[in-house]
Amino acid sequence: MSTLSERETRDAVPHRVGLWHAGVVVSTKTESPTGRSIVLDVPGWGGNIAGQHADLRLTAADGYQAVRSYSIASVSDGDRVELAVDRLPTGEVSPYLVDELRPGDQLELRGPLGGWFVWTPSLPGAVQLIGGGSGIVPLMAMIRSRTASGSDAPFRLLYSVRSPDDAFFRSELDTPTPGLDVTWLYTRVTPEGWGRSPGRITVDDLAESAFPASLSPAVFVCGPTGFVETVARALVALGHDPHKVKTERFGGA
Amino acid sequence: MSEHVDGNSLAGPLSELFAVDLTTASARCLGCGDVSELARAMVYPDPAGHVVRCSQCDDVLMVVVQEPDSVCIELRGMTWLKVPR
Ligand SMILES: Cc1cc2nc3c(=O)[nH]c(=O)nc-3n(C[C@H](O)[C@H](O)[C@H](O)COP(=O)(O)OP(=O)(O)OC[C@H]3O[C@@H](n4cnc5c(N)ncnc54)[C@H](O)[C@@H]3O)c2cc1C
Ligand SMILES: [Zn+2]
Numbered sequence: 001m002s003t004l005s006e007r008e009t010r011d012a013v014p015h016r017v018g019l020w021h022a023g024v025v026v027s028t029k030t031e032s033p034t035g036r037s038i039v040l041d042v043p044g045w046g047g048n049i050a051g052q053h054a055d056l057r058l059t060a061a062d063g064y065q066a067v068r069s070y071s072i073a074s075v076s077d078g079d080r081v082e083l084a085v086d087r088l089p090t091g092e093v094s095p096y097l098v099d100e101l102r103p104g105d106q107l108e109l110r111g112p113l114g115g116w117f118v119w120t121p122s123l124p125g126a127v128q129l130i131g132g133g134s135g136i137v138p139l140m141a142m143i144r145s146r147t148a149s150g151s152d153a154p155f156r157l158l159y160s161v162r163s164p165d166d167a168f169f170r171s172e173l174d175t176p177t178p179g180l181d182v183t184w185l186y187t188r189v190t191p192e193g194w195g196r197s198p199g200r201i202t203v204d205d206l207a208e209s210a211f212p213a214s215l216s217p218a219v220f221v222c223g224p225t226g227f228v229e230t231v232a233r234a235l236v237a238l239g240h241d242p243h244k245v246k247t248e249r250f251g252g253a
Numbered sequence: 254m255s256e257h258v259d260g261n262s263l264a265g266p267l268s269e270l271f272a273v274d275l276t277t278a279s280a281r282c283l284g285c286g287d288v289s290e291l292a293r294a295m296v297y298p299d300p301a302g303h304v305v306r307c308s309q310c311d312d313v314l315m316v317v318v319q320e321p322d323s324v325c326i327e328l329r330g331m332t333w334l335k336v337p338r
Binding site for chain 2: 067246
């Protein structure tokens, strides 16, 4: 058997990132009045870990291209990728993804991307997840990774949404999972008889429902930029070590 | 895209140029001496590229400019960048 030359070896193992892969929409599912999840088949993708994202590239008939980042809700070692997108009314790309994309449509994806805002079952210790709106997406991947691996790491999720209808992955999150504790926060409309009046997340919410700083949990905060920065400041005020708090900003006010 | 995002969003654009994920690399800010992973930096997207600022002092760490035939990375605001092996 002959050995591969250095050149052949390099060509035989293409970089998985950096290049654009053609993806085909397999299915879509309505998650909320403004959001939906999209499952894609991306030959050559090769899997991703929890917390990573993909860059999506759309090309219009006239050749104009737009690129946006979307977190991956799924965890796998194969070519299936699940995204979940919230529609911004004035947005260029998200209304198309939420309202118009159909099974069979093609998109280009680059990734999996990002090795920092990630959780793997080998990481020890308690994990505090804090998501606002579509910021649940990479956190959902972490929860799914925990379940799929049989990890018994204690997990807590604080999920802030406008109203009960606006939650992504509602039925999955409402299914009791040992070791996973979910706290819902509503900013505009609450279910009937809900103890907390509607409002944005506060230091008190974190003090009441999140793992305390004394436990040194790994904390992942994701959502609109304003949400992430409010939460990150509150966590530091509550004594969390800034090095244990990882953040991912989706943009917006 | 008026509001900023963070260094996580650089993973894609930088993957065009580098085989390793630079968002986990630590940069030392020339302005204030802070050492943080690139993922923690503030990123101001712009049609021409990305302006990357220190999360502690807001000084410009790096600018990534998309040109028709090349990508120009200005590393004006960091003393060094340490890439984990
Ligand atoms: C790493 C990363 C991961 C992301 N993952 C997801 C994801 O999983 N799901 C998802 O739905 N989005 C995600 N986003 C946001 C996404 O990339 C787009 O910014 C978003 O879909 C808006 O694109 P657009 O073209 O529709 O709007 P644009 O035309 O780009 O912007 C329209 C207007 O909306 C504002 N805006 C932009 N983002 C937001 C926001 N998040 N909240 C409120 N206002 C905003 C802008 O300032 C602008 O004024 C992620 C962003 C990053 C950086
Ligand atoms: Zn600085």
